[in-house]
Amino acid sequence: MTNISNAFTCPFCNVTYKLEEPNYGALVLYFDGGELKSASEYWYSRDVNFDDALKVMFKKCPSCNKTVIETLGKGDQLKDEFTHIHPKSLAKQFPEYIPSSIRQDYEEAYAILHLSPKASATLSRRAMQGMIRDFFEVKPDTLYKEIDQIENQISPTVKKTLNAARKIGNIGAHMENDINTIVEISDGEAEKLIKLNEYLIKNWYIERHDSDTLMKEIQDINTNKQDNKKKH
Ligand SMILES: [Zn+2]
Incomplete structure (x- = not known):
């Protein structure tokens, strides 16, 4: 071979x-x-x-x-x-503790990537907004204002990137005011938004879950040790 x-x-x-x-x-x-x-x-x-x-x-x-x-x-x-x-796309199968609506938008954005990069970008934008609302429990507003609400919890670079993704997703969602202006989104560009969502899922949900698990394990180890000490 x-x-x-x-x-x-x-x-x-x-x-x-x-x-x-x-x-x-x-x-x-x-x-x-x-x-x-x-x-x-x-x-x-x-x-x-x-x-x-x-x-x-x-x-x-x-x-x-x-x-x-x-x-x-x-x-x-x-x-x-x-x-x-x-499967229908190479979308990653994320753990079930990530809300199903977010996983679904992410998977659909992947499935439709080559057929309609614009629709894919719109779905990616929606998945991103879903994460901001769920993970940071922001007061529902426009995505622009929701990103502002979490600016103290994210780095300036991430904030800038979220706003860039918001604007790219808007191209897919809304007809431009001037209908003669057609802004295209390529497969590769839409795929970058999918990768951004994978990054956010990993750095927000999976990171939090893994550190929570580690913290709890260490506390449990100590509890068991202290209990054993008392028995002797
Ligand atoms: Zn396998």
């Missing part, structure tokens, strides 16, 4: 593993002379060229046993076009 030794992070359990047999398999389907044919990835990679080809990949996680299925276009028309069959 050639060039498949790269690492892959399972979207179901976040464990990183190497894409190699028996956890990886790929087949290339192509049309040749009016006939549908298939070839192994190895065979196909040997400088063979066809008009249209589709590579189907199976990635089975050795940790949780779930399989990721993806396709990659290899021909002229589908060149490098990536499609996620299962």
Whole structure:
């Protein structure tokens, strides 16, 4: 097998593993002379060229046993076009202590990313607002004012970034006043907003959960030690 030794992070359990047999398999389907044919990835990679080809990949996680299925276009028309069959996107599966409405907006922003980057940016903006409201328990207001309410709890850089994301999300949500002004958002730009939400989930919710757990564990260890001391 050639060039498949790269690492892959399972979207179901976040464990990183190497894409190699028996956890990886790929087949290339192509049309040749009016006939549908298939070839192994190895065979196909040997400088063979066809008009249209589709590579189907199976990635089975050795940790949780779930399989990721993806396709990659290899021909002229589908060149490098990536499609996620299962799961629908590479959105991370975040823990259940993160509110489901936030996880849902995040997952939908990922699912719609290539179809409509504008709609994706709008969903990302909504997920971000959901987090600000839930995590910091702000008084519901406009997002602009909500960000102001938490400015003492975040760094100036984060505040600036949240306001930038707010404005980018607005492009997706509202028609510009001048309808001749069409501001486009690219897939890559919308994906950055998704990454920002992953950053906030990690730095706010997961960070708080992990430190709460550690603090409690240490207090429990001490409680047990003191109880044992009394018994002796
Ligand atoms: Zn897994």
